[in-house]
Amino acid sequence: MTDLLQTASSHLIPTDPHASRERHHNEGHGRRLTAAFEALEAFPVMAESRNRVVRLFENGEPSTADVVGAVEGDIALAIAVLRLANQVDGPTRGRVDSAVVGVEVLSPATVLSIASRARTYDFFERTGVWQGIPERFRLHGVATQRAADRLATETGFEFRDRLMVTALLHDIGKLVLVHAYPGYPRQIHGDARTPEERLQCERRELGVDHALVGGVLARRWGLPKSVAHVIETHHNGDCEGESALVRLADMLAHYFLGDAITPAEMLDVAKTIEFEPEQLRTVMYDLPLPSAGSRPRQVDPSPMSSREVDVLRRLAKGMVYKQIATDLGLSTSTVRTHLHNVYGKLGAMDRAQAVLIATERGWI
Numbered sequence: 001m002t003d004l005l006q007t008a009s010s011h012l013i014p015t016d017p018h019a020s021r022e023r024h025h026n027e028g029h030g031r032r033l034t035a036a037f038e039a040l041e042a043f044p045v046m047a048e049s050r051n052r053v054v055r056l057f058e059n060g061e062p063s064t065a066d067v068v069g070a071v072e073g074d075i076a077l078a079i080a081v082l083r084l085a086n087q088v089d090g091p092t093r094g095r096v097d098s099a100v101v102g103v104e105v106l107s108p109a110t111v112l113s114i115a116s117r118a119r120t121y122d123f124f125e126r127t128g129v130w131q132g133i134p135e136r137f138r139l140h141g142v143a144t145q146r147a148a149d150r151l152a153t154e155t156g157f158e159f160r161d162r163l164m165v166t167a168l169l170h171d172i173g174k175l176v177l178v179h180a181y182p183g184y185p186r187q188i189h190g191d192a193r194t195p196e197e198r199l200q201c202e203r204r205e206l207g208v209d210h211a212l213v214g215g216v217l218a219r220r221w222g223l224p225k226s227v228a229h230v231i232e233t234h235h236n237g238d239c240e241g242e243s244a245l246v247r248l249a250d251m252l253a254h255y256f257l258g259d260a261i262t263p264a265e266m267l268d269v270a271k272t273i274e275f276e277p278e279q280l281r282t283v284m285y286d287l288p289l290p291s292a293g294s295r296p297r298q299v300d301p302s303p304m305s306s307r308e309v310d311v312l313r314r315l316a317k318g319m320v321y322k323q324i325a326t327d328l329g330l331s332t333s334t335v336r337t338h339l340h341n342v343y344g345k346l347g348a349m350d351r352a353q354a355v356l357i358a359t360e361r362g363w364i
Contacts, residue, residue, distance in 0.1 A: 029180075029206070033213065036179035037220055043175065044121035044134055049074035053115035057108075064100075065361060067108040070115075071099040072164045075141050075172070076134070079221065080114050081106065082165065086222045097224045098161035133178060141168045143256055148249035150283055155273055157245060166230040170246050173214025173231070181206070193260040195250065199235050211235040244272040256287050302363040303345040311338045313364045316355040 053070045056062040071081050078099055085102035086094050096102050103111055121134040148167035152160045177184045185198070188205050192198040202209040215232025219225075233239045234246040248269045255261045270280050302309065307328075314324045321339075325332045339351070348354035358364045 032180040033176060033216075036176040037217060039179045040172075040175055040217070042119055043076045043079070044130060045076040045080075045115060045118040046074050046134060046138060047120040047122040047125075049077055050115045050118060050120050053077075053112055057112055061108055063361070064103055064108065067103050067111050068099045071103060071111060072145070072168060073142060075138055075168060076118065077111075077115060078165060078168055079172075080118065081111060082223055082227075083221050084110075084114065086224070094222065095224055097159075097227050098165055100161045133175070137171065137175065140171065140253055140257065143253035144168070144170060144246070144249045147252035147256065147283070147287060148246055150287065151245055151249055151252075151273070151275065154279060154283065155245070155275060157242070159242065162226065163242060163245065166227055166234075166242060167246050167249055169214075169218070169227070170231055170234050170250060171210060171214065172217055173210035173212065176213045176217055177202070177206070177210055194262050194265070195235070195254060196262060196265055209235065240272055244269055248273065248275070252284065252287060255284060302358075302361070304342055304358075304363065308338050308342050308345075309358075309364060311335055312342055312354060312358055315339065315351055316359065316364055 049070065052073075053067070056066050056070065071077050081099060081102040082096055085092070085096040085105040088105050090105075092101060092105055096105055106114075121130055123132070123135050145164055145167040148163050149160070151157070152163055157163060174185070177188075181188065189198045189201050192201045199209050199211070211232055211234055215228045218228035218231050230243045230246055233243040234250065236243065239247055248266065251261050251266050251269065255266075266280070267277060270277070304312065310328060311324055314327060319327070321332050321335045324330075325335045328335070330338075339354075342354055342358075343349070346354050346357045348357055355364070
């Protein structure tokens with residue numbers, strides 16, 4: 001961990017021999033960062049996030065999908081779950097990179113315990129310590145997460161569960177800088193308007209940027225390298241893959257929330273992930289609109305066989321038994337048997353209920 005802190009603080013120490021008189025001042029940056037890392041141990045869960053987790057358990061243990069959704073909607077809760085899950089002995093130790101795996105490793109009941117015991121923040125009951133910071137960070141984090149999820153769907157990105165974490169936590173380095181430098185961000189960013197301009201101000205004034213510091217913090221917390229790397233590199237000009245996807249999602253979130261964005265920069269990043277301008281225009285138009293039509297993610301394991309899923313998907317499209325049989329090369333009686341098995345596995349009374357249950361769980 002000392003090496004990681006030195007990685008960040010070394011950027012703050014001048015190499016010019018004539019600047020030795022400033023060395024003492026700049027070495028103080030490392031101490032500021034260390035103190036800020038420690039302060040973030042108390043970063044609060046949103047009170048409503050805690051309440052929603054508690055409500056999930058009012059009628060017994062909820063589905064894994066519902067618990068994962070609650071974890072992915074709160075920065076502090078997601079951090080707490082991932083940190084604890086990565087400490088559990090076993091094959092997943094140090095490799096838990098998503099809320100899905102985190103909840104599986106810990107169990108929904110453990111998530112309830114984490115949420116119930118966590119420090120909380122309420123917008124209407126502010127304290128002098130955090131003021132509006134948790135709320136602002138959650139708004140931007142969730143907006144970036146939503147944009148990243150849409151981009152993942154459009155591009156067929158494979159690691160969607162991990163992306164929900166990297167998109168949500170991409171700006172955690174800003175939390176460090178807020179604590180380390182009382183004038184951050186207003187005094188550091190000055191008149192800078194776009195994310196690129198603000199990043200340059202950070203590098204010029206502090207010698208580091210929030211992305212680099214965020215990567216150091218993620219490693220300090222024991223999060224996997226795959227997560228820390230995306231957080232650390234998402235603002236790099238040559239970033240690619242998941243880092244570029246998060247960078248574009250970050251730009252879309254700023255656009256969605258009414259902040260200034262450089263169009264040329266956005267097009268360049270989109271090109272990196274092979275996202276065409278016309279696709280980007282569609283996403284920019286759609287993001288402020290309700291997302292009720294988006295396909296749920298499959299979190300809970302499906303009890304159905306692949307053939308049963310094939311049959312149920314066609315039933316959901318309004319096809320009758322004979323059409324399904326012809327489409328799949330089966331007999332009508334076989335289709336009827338598959339659907340009978342599906343109803344039993346899902347606890348459904350009829351086809352409508354079976355389709356509804358499977359759709360809500362993301363199985364079809």
